[in-house]
Amino acid sequence: MRLYFDWNSTTPPIAAARAAAEAAWANAWGNPASVHAEGRAARALLEESRRVVAELCGARPDGVVWTSGGTEASNLALSSPFEDGKGALVLAPLEHASVTACADQLAQRGVKVRFAGVTRTGHVDVESVARCLGEGDVRLVAIQAVNGETGVVQPFAEIAALAQPRGAVVHVDAVQGVGRIPPPAGGWVGVADTVALAAHKIGGLRGIGALVLRPGHPLRPLLRGGSQERGLRPGTQDAALTAAFAAAARVAFDSVGTYEAVRPLRDRFEAALAGLGAWVNGANPRVAHVVHVSFPGWSSPELVAALDLDGLACSGGAACHAGVTEPSATLKAMFGEPADAGRLLGPVRFSLPPHTTGADVDCAVEIVRKVLARQR
Numbered sequence: 001m002r003l004y005f006d007w008n009s010t011t012p013p014i015a016a017a018r019a020a021a022e023a024a025w026a027n028a029w030g031n032p033a034s035v036h037a038e039g040r041a042a043r044a045l046l047e048e049s050r051r052v053v054a055e056l057c058g059a060r061p062d063g064v065v066w067t068s069g070g071t072e073a074s075n076l077a078l079s080s081p082f083e084d085g086k087g088a089l090v091l092a093p094l095e096h097a098s099v100t101a102c103a104d105q106l107a108q109r110g111v112k113v114r115f116a117g118v119t120r121t122g123h124v125d126v127e128s129v130a131r132c133l134g135e136g137d138v139r140l141v142a143i144q145a146v147n148g149e150t151g152v153v154q155p156f157a158e159i160a161a162l163a164q165p166r167g168a169v170v171h172v173d174a175v176q177g178v179g180r181i182p183p184p185a186g187g188w189v190g191v192a193d194t195v196a197l198a199a200h201k202i203g204g205l206r207g208i209g210a211l212v213l214r215p216g217h218p219l220r221p222l223l224r225g226g227s228q229e230r231g232l233r234p235g236t237q238d239a240a241l242t243a244a245f246a247a248a249a250r251v252a253f254d255s256v257g258t259y260e261a262v263r264p265l266r267d268r269f270e271a272a273l274a275g276l277g278a279w280v281n282g283a284n285p286r287v288a289h290v291v292h293v294s295f296p297g298w299s300s301p302e303l304v305a306a307l308d309l310d311g312l313a314c315s316g317g318a319a320c321h322a323g324v325t326e327p328s329a330t331l332k333a334m335f336g337e338p339a340d341a342g343r344l345l346g347p348v349r350f351s352l353p354p355h356t357t358g359a360d361v362d363c364a365v366e367i368v369r370k371v372l373a374r375q376r
């Protein structure tokens with residue numbers, strides 16, 4: 001028996017998403033830009049999927065731009081206001097690499113990049129964002145909804161409320177938030193100007209995501225080419241991927257409570273890991289299904305590999321950094337001081353499935369116990 005406790009890295013496609021894709025591959029496989037019947041069938045499905053995702057996010061259908069995933073959505077959002085290489089960008093160092101790497105590139109082009117502080121609990125410090133805004137000229141503030149490693153829920157609505165009246169665009173990376181926390185009052189685009197989503201984190205397929213826009217938000221394309229997606233994201237779209245995304249999104253928006261039900265089991269698992277010597281990283285408010293711990297004295301890649309061999313899938317940090325030996329930027333931002341160096345070396349993230357049972361947790365604890373005893 002295997003336990004897949006790596007739900008933040010990717011989720012298995014749910015039945016409704018697979019069925020939607022299968023139906024589209026059979027009946028709506030045409031090029032949505034073609035004028036013939038095959039093209040029109042694909043176009044109709046693409047637009048219906050767009051309508052569904054828009055409605056769930058509180059956006060207008062023309063406010064959904066299909067992308068290849070969350071990374072591309074954030075790249076698109078961040079590049080748009082800085083084409084002239086001027087102005088300032090505010091973000092925290094614990095943002096996903098799709099945001100921090102954009103910031104690095106923008107800095108090289110002359111944009112002023114200001115980093116907000118992060119507390120030891122893993123939350124972006126709102127007062128420090130206010131100070132960055134106070135320095136002026138801020139065109140965009142990027143803030144994640146939920147940290148992919150620790151599961152910490154960020155004060156994104158509070159930060160948006162500070163930034164927007166000062167004329168800054170607010171980009172929310174909601175890749176780990178959608179389906180795991182309730183949408184903010186007024187919907188995701190009720191708080192943000194641009195929102196990044198990825199289908200594969202919510203039971204859809206890989207290779208599809210969206211940048212969702214507040215009505216009227218002016219966006220400039222990152223790619224050059226045809227007029228698909230109103231010229232904002234040229235390239236032939238895949239109606240099957242969008243249909244699977246819409247099907248998964250419907251379920252995800254309805255099933256935040258399913259994740260919430262895992263909270264007591266997650267807490268039990270976390271307490272058991274602490275009993276085995278792990279240090280817990282991140283504090284509430286946190287999503288219900290994530291346990292992020294450091295095993296002082298252990299190397300994270302070795303531990304993750306050993307747990308995998310014994311049947312427990314987890315990860316050493318963000319999946320996009322798997323195999324990278326650099327300490328996690330999230331942990332560095334939380335525990336920069338040398339006294340905490342032990343935390344940086346052996347982090348392990350367990351992200352539990354929404355259908356986790358008590359028996360799964362007992363079994364996972366047993367595997368961790370065995371692996372620690374053997375490796376020691």
Ligand SMILES: Cc1ncc(COP(=O)(O)O)c(C=O)c1O
Pocket residue numbers: 008009068069070071072096098144146147148173175176198199209318319320
């Ligand atoms: C917070 C966050 N943002 C963005 C991404 C990137 O999404 P994608 O893999 O779809 O490009 C991830 C993926 O792990 C993530 O956790």
